[in-house]
Amino acid sequence: MKIQLKIGDLLVYLFMALLVAGSFLGLHWMKSEAELSQVVVELDGKVIDRFIITEEMKTREVRIDAGEGKYNILRLSAEGAQIVEANCPDQICVRWGTIHIPGQAIVCLPHRVVVKIEGKKGEEPPVDVITS
Amino acid sequence: MQRTSKTVLLFFTLLSVVLSGCAASEREYSRVFFALNTMISLKAYGGAEAKQALKQAVDRVNEIEKRMSATVEDSDVSKINQRAGEEPVQVHDDTFYVIEKALEYGEKTDGAFDITIYPISQLWGITSDHPRVPRREEIEEKLKLVNFRWVLVDRENRTVFLEKKGMGIDLGAIAKGYAADEVTRIFREAGVKSALINMGGNVVAIGNRPDGNPWRIGIRDPRMEETEKEHIGILDATDQSIVSSGDYERYIKKVFEETGVRYHHIFDPKTGYPAQAGLIGTTIVAPRSIDADALSTSLFIMGAEKGFDLIKTVEGARGIAVTNDKRILLSHDFGQELTLTNEEYKVQS
Numbered sequence: 001m002k003i004q005l006k007i008g009d010l011l012v013y014l015f016m017a018l019l020v021a022g023s024f025l026g027l028h029w030m031k032s033e034a035e036l037s038q039v040v041v042e043l044d045g046k047v048i049d050r051f052i053i054t055e056e057m058k059t060r061e062v063r064i065d066a067g068e069g070k071y072n073i074l075r076l077s078a079e080g081a082q083i084v085e086a087n088c089p090d091q092i093c094v095r096w097g098t099i100h101i102p103g104q105a106i107v108c109l110p111h112r113v114v115v116k117i118e119g120k121k122g123e124e125p126p127v128d129v130i131t132s
Numbered sequence: 133m134q135r136t137s138k139t140v141l142l143f144f145t146l147l148s149v150v151l152s153g154c155a156a157s158e159r160e161y162s163r164v165f166f167a168l169n170t171m172i173s174l175k176a177y178g179g180a181e182a183k184q185a186l187k188q189a190v191d192r193v194n195e196i197e198k199r200m201s202a203t204v205e206d207s208d209v210s211k212i213n214q215r216a217g218e219e220p221v222q223v224h225d226d227t228f229y230v231i232e233k234a235l236e237y238g239e240k241t242d243g244a245f246d247i248t249i250y251p252i253s254q255l256w257g258i259t260s261d262h263p264r265v266p267r268r269e270e271i272e273e274k275l276k277l278v279n280f281r282w283v284l285v286d287r288e289n290r291t292v293f294l295e296k297k298g299m300g301i302d303l304g305a306i307a308k309g310y311a312a313d314e315v316t317r318i319f320r321e322a323g324v325k326s327a328l329i330n331m332g333g334n335v336v337a338i339g340n341r342p343d344g345n346p347w348r349i350g351i352r353d354p355r356m357e358e359t360e361k362e363h364i365g366i367l368d369a370t371d372q373s374i375v376s377s378g379d380y381e382r383y384i385k386k387v388f389e390e391t392g393v394r395y396h397h398i399f400d401p402k403t404g405y406p407a408q409a410g411l412i413g414t415t416i417v418a419p420r421s422i423d424a425d426a427l428s429t430s431l432f433i434m435g436a437e438k439g440f441d442l443i444k445t446v447e448g449a450r451g452i453a454v455t456n457d458k459r460i461l462l463s464h465d466f467g468q469e470l471t472l473t474n475e476e477y478k479v480q481s
Binding site for chain 1: 159160162163164171173328330332333334335337341342343347348349350351352361362363366374375376378381415471473474
């Protein structure tokens with residue numbers, strides 16, 4: 001009985017060790033492999049915000065303020081960018097779905113907001129902000 | 133059996149700790165608004181403290197604008213200008229601090245950085261709806277009103293006096309830096325560990341990105357319309373301010389299209405004309421934004437050689453200069469922090 005218990009313990013410990021090691025390795029691997037892409041938000045044709053999307057990122061939501069109380073809620077995740085809520089009359093941007101391929105864009109005409117994905121290979125690497 | 137179940141329990145407890153760590157609820161709180169004649173974007177990451185700090189920061193920036201903008205009629209700066217040659221004006225502590233700091237840079241740069249340039253910038257009106265190239269005599273006339281040594285400050289009474297009638301000051305080349313430092317202070321005091329401040333291109337990176345990596349700051353390509361690239365390179369920044377200046381931001385577009393000459397908004401106080409020191413863009417990386425702001429303008433006016441000497445006198449400050457023949461000069465070795473990605477420019481060490 002005693003020996004069996006110890007084997008049970010051992011197995012659990014071993015499993016834990018593997019899991020921990022695996023997750024570290026996995027994270028490390030994901031970090032080096034993570035394809036960075038750039039999400040650019042434009043209002044009235046001017047870049048007002050930009051974000052970096054990575055495969056390891058946490059999902060987060062960002063409010064785009066289009067002035068006069070108009071807003072779009074942008075969800076950024078490893079899957080890409082998506083507008084999940086907006087107070088525009090047509091709601092086209094909300095039904096647009098998730099974009100993730102460079103060149104793709106979501107357009108909210110009533111708010112004059114464009115969300116697009118940049119970062120094709122050979123193009124500029126993505127950044128959090130640009131000085132001027 | 134009991135021991136096994138205990139071990140299993142321990143395992144799941146540990147597992148849940150690990151998983152919840154992954155899903156920690158760090159939210160982004162952000163605000164975009166206009167102040168200090170530019171678009172300001174503040175992003176703070178964290179919980180309730182970040183939300184609260186953000187609100188406070190917006191109020192503080194608006195307060196600074198009310199006191200220091202030359203276009204707000206009853207600001208400290210407007211009052212000083214209105215009473216030029218007449219009487220000293222009592223101002224708020226923060227206005228006084230910024231003016232003293234600006235005069236300090238006037239001394240340090242031997243007048244290359246001069247807040248009394250206002251009559252000249254008004255004459256050209258580069259940022260107005262009707263910019264024009266003035267006649268030489270007009271410029272010479274207004275140049276007689278430009279000298280930072282004629283700004284008299286009284287520390288005890290917190291007053292500022294412009295000695296000559298017609299003089300004027302403009303804190304546009306330094307107030308944004310001060311405001312960025314104030315927002316940084318508010319965020320830090322509130323315990324915000326990750327934030328990004330962007331005041332019309334004056335950037336402060338606070339802490340690291342929420343994912344733990346340094347912020348990736350693109351350094352503006354001064355000729356983006358030619359090169360079709362937005363930045364010349366990327367700076368990995370943690371707790372740094374990054375400010376760029378250049379001839380590309382504001383210039384008389386109509387004259388440029390007709391003649392190819394770029395009359396821009398950074399004036400040389402010695403000539404009254406847009407500065408021509410062989411540079412098209414400058415970037416300063418420094419611990420404090422007020423220094424980065426003043427230094428980027430100074431470097432642009434003074435040129436790389438004198439400008440880099442100046443930068444070396446400010447602790448922690450480093451400079452990047454782009455010349456008009458598309459070379460990139462560095463005041464210090466940036467090491468791996470700086471990745472220059474743009475092949476249109478040659479890096480010279």
